[in-house]
Amino acid sequence: MLSHERIWSALDALAERHGLTPSGLARRAGLDSTAFNKSKRCGADGRDRWPSTESLAKVLDATQSSLEDFMALVRGERPQESGSFPEGAFPPQSGSIPLLGFAQAGSGGFFDDGGFPAGQGWDVVDFPAQPSQRPGVxxxxxxxxxxxxxxxxxxxxxxxxxxxxxxxxxxxxxxxxxxxxxxxxxxxxxxxxxxxxxxxxxxxxxxxxxxxxxxxxxxxxxx
Amino acid sequence: MLSHERIWSALDALAERHGLTPSGLARRAGLDSTAFNKSKRCGADGRDRWPSTESLAKVLDATQSSLEDFMALVRGERPQESGSFPEGAFPPQSGSIPLLGFAQAGSGGFFDDGGFPAGQGWDVVDFPAQPSQRPGVxxxxxxxxxxxxxxxxxxxxxxxxxxxxxxxxxxxxxxxxxxxxxxxxxxxxxxxxxxxxxxxxxxxxxxxxxxxxxxxxxxxxxx
DNA sequence: GCCAAGCGAGGATATTTTTCCTATATGGCT
DNA sequence: AGCCATATAGGAAAAATATCCTCGCTTGGC
Structure with a gap:
């Protein structure tokens, strides 16, 4: 999946990887140096700004990066402070995801400010099964x-x-x-x-x- | 690298993979149905038109595709022939399951006597999010x-x-x-x-x- | 054979992105 | 301390994309 946050994070990571600032990356790509200003990523009306794929292509060209490189950055394969699994939950297993009851979701302490799972007390649920577990699905x-x-x-x-x-x-x-x-x-x-x-x-x-x-x-x- | 031709070819391939036309893909993604018209890919002045990353994100969302899927299409790889998959074989990648349209399910040749997938003509769908692919789910x-x-x-x-x-x-x-x-x-x-x-x-x-x-x-x- | 729905060409318009511009801050260098 | 290049905030204008619209064609269902 591709989200607004991820696109911009990946551009920042790509710049950093090449020892550049967002401004430097934009200039290197032949764009206006203010093209990737953080203040321009979200409009005054709160609307997200999404770069065109042409801008993206120029950036990849300028840094001699492949779409795979960029994809890895989009996926956040750089070390993340907060893992996708909340503290106290079972160790991540392939196909498992954190689970919480609706009533509990109303209480504090289960989500961070962005609505991502955080804190303790989460259960896990197996998800549709790996085909090896449920043949014929x-x-x-x-x-x-x-x-x-x-x-x-x-x-x-x-x-x-x-x-x-x-x-x-x-x-x-x-x-x-x-x-x-x-x-x-x-x-x-x-x-x-x-x-x-x-x-x-x-x-x-x-x-x-x-x-x-x-x-x-x-x-x-x-x- | 990312080129104008590749972007549009990949969108066409993605549409085809989901049994859609470019027009159907655009609608499925919540965009205008004429958004991916071939006549709109190059301006009257000869300038290439590049979709925004927002449009791309919407398309990936709507088809439940990952950026990797799209990247493979951008690189010109064709999806594996899906016909061999339900015939007793496990899916080629973890997390994929065979997919069929409801209308097609009524036809013969897609199920064995026990109601398990069989025969050829099945598509595959990636799902559900591997935690590693969709952090925070x-x-x-x-x-x-x-x-x-x-x-x-x-x-x-x-x-x-x-x-x-x-x-x-x-x-x-x-x-x-x-x-x-x-x-x-x-x-x-x-x-x-x-x-x-x-x-x-x-x-x-x-x-x-x-x-x-x-x-x-x-x-x-x-x- | 008829008809509704979908597709896609292509023009006009609305919206969004990029560029241009001004201003301020910062760090390196002299 | 002063100068200079760079970075970034943020507004306005230009350019580009997306949407809206009309229309002709195709296709599938009845």
């Missing part, structure tokens, strides 16, 4: 509005075939006729399943199990 | 029913402070008074933000920016 991309308000066009649903499904779970169902839908499992008996629509404007559906090709639980949804 | 656990029907008690929301937030995004907001809430960002001006409630039974809210401690975008929600 895949994603489906939502098309259209039939699943509003939960799922919007373009959202990505992560599905885990083989996962246990209980009443109330959100599932993807494929019929033998080739229809694929996402709904909430209301009830499953020995012969039928009842699905509740995610969109009140669409009807609920019931199927004989024999009509169903497969059903899998949705485990994550992009927002 | 954390999770909040929902408590109560105030965010039904989108979020239920016990759901986990993955939040990315520092991520770019656009109108329509689902966000977590913390007020200076210590109240934390998840809503949809309807509008943000220089001084205020308007939030739409996820639950129609709860009121929409507006805040002065000075009342807000921080606001962060929700990127994934457990189901």
């Amino acid at each position: 895949y994603a489906l991309e939502v098309q259209g509005d039939s699943m509003m308000p939960l799922y919007r066009d373009g959202d990505i649903l992560v599905v885990e075939p083989g996962a246990q499904i209980r009443r109330g779970d959100r599932v993807v169902v494929r019929t033998r006729e080739g229809e694929v839908m996402a709904k909430v499992l209301n009830r499953q008996s020995a012969k039928t399943i009842e699905l509740v629509s995610l969109n009140p404007e669409h009807p609920n559906r019931s199927f004989e199990l024999s009509e169903i090709d497969w059903m899998a639980r949705i485990i994550w949804a992009s927002q | 954390y999770a909040l656990e929902v408590q109560g029913d105030s965010m039904m029907p989108l979020y239920r008690d016990g759901d986990i929301l993955v939040v990315e402070p520092g991520a770019q937030i656009r109108r329509g995004d689902r966000v977590v907001v913390r007020t200076r008074e210590g109240e934390v809430m998840a809503k949809v960002l309807n509008r943000q001006s220089a001084k205020t933000i308007e939030l739409v409630s996820l639950n129609p039974e709860h009121p929409n809210r507006s805040f002065e920016l000075s009342e807000i401690d921080w606001m962060a975008r929700i990127i994934w929600a457990s189901q």
Whole structure:
């Protein structure tokens, strides 16, 4: 990902790496020497200023840097004071992220001034599993509005075939006729399943199990 | 190095990778649909047009791509043929999972009898943030029913402070008074933000920016 | 075959970035 | 202490990008 802060931090880091100030870097790149003034990074109205990719290209040219070099700086691979993991949490494991309850999030002491996790008392949660941990996990991309308000066009649903499904779970169902839908499992008996629509404007559906090709639980949804 | 041709080629390749046209990619990114028109890449006077890094950031956000992904495209690498991936093979890189459109999921040839991914034609999506790639990402656990029907008690929301937030995004907001809430960002001006409630039974809210401690975008929600 | 939606060309306009400019501060050198 | 080059803040103007708009073409669904 590319954020405003990261772009400018990376430019600062690139300058520093070449023994330059932001002003010196700009001049070296053939830009106005005040182009990278810190006072110009945020407008008077509070709006962020984003350099053009042309300016970026000129800077990379002038410092004989590759986009990879810059990318590394964007990712902040320079030593950071605050790691991405709060104190007191479990040691970082691949795929784990810090977790907190909503109620706790209202209390003080869990975030720094920028809204990043800080302090102690965080739990961790495993995230969709590495494929090696949950074989067969895949994603489906939502098309259209039939699943509003939960799922919007373009959202990505992560599905885990083989996962246990209980009443109330959100599932993807494929019929033998080739229809694929996402709904909430209301009830499953020995012969039928009842699905509740995610969109009140669409009807609920019931199927004989024999009509169903497969059903899998949705485990994550992009927002 | 970064050249005008490479930038635009990479944007075209990124669009193609996500089954989009340049116009569709621009719209997906929240830009004007004509923003990436080929006719706009070179001015009438012959001058090259370079997109801003903000536009680039929006595109990467919208496609959930990393700068590395983009860099590979800039360098002219083509993504690996994805067809071989679900056929019993693990994904080529940690954290990737197979991706398919809902409409395509209805067709034959993409699943085996048990509902596991099979066959050819799958795309891949990187996700979710490796902590090393998205510093500061954390999770909040929902408590109560105030965010039904989108979020239920016990759901986990993955939040990315520092991520770019656009109108329509689902966000977590913390007020200076210590109240934390998840809503949809309807509008943000220089001084205020308007939030739409996820639950129609709860009121929409507006805040002065000075009342807000921080606001962060929700990127994934457990189901 | 019809129609709606999407795509893209390209012009006009609005907004944003870069350049130009002035002013002040700072550090190195004499 | 004084001079000079450089750095940076920040405003105004110029230049560039993004948005808005119209229009013709293509495509897919009905």
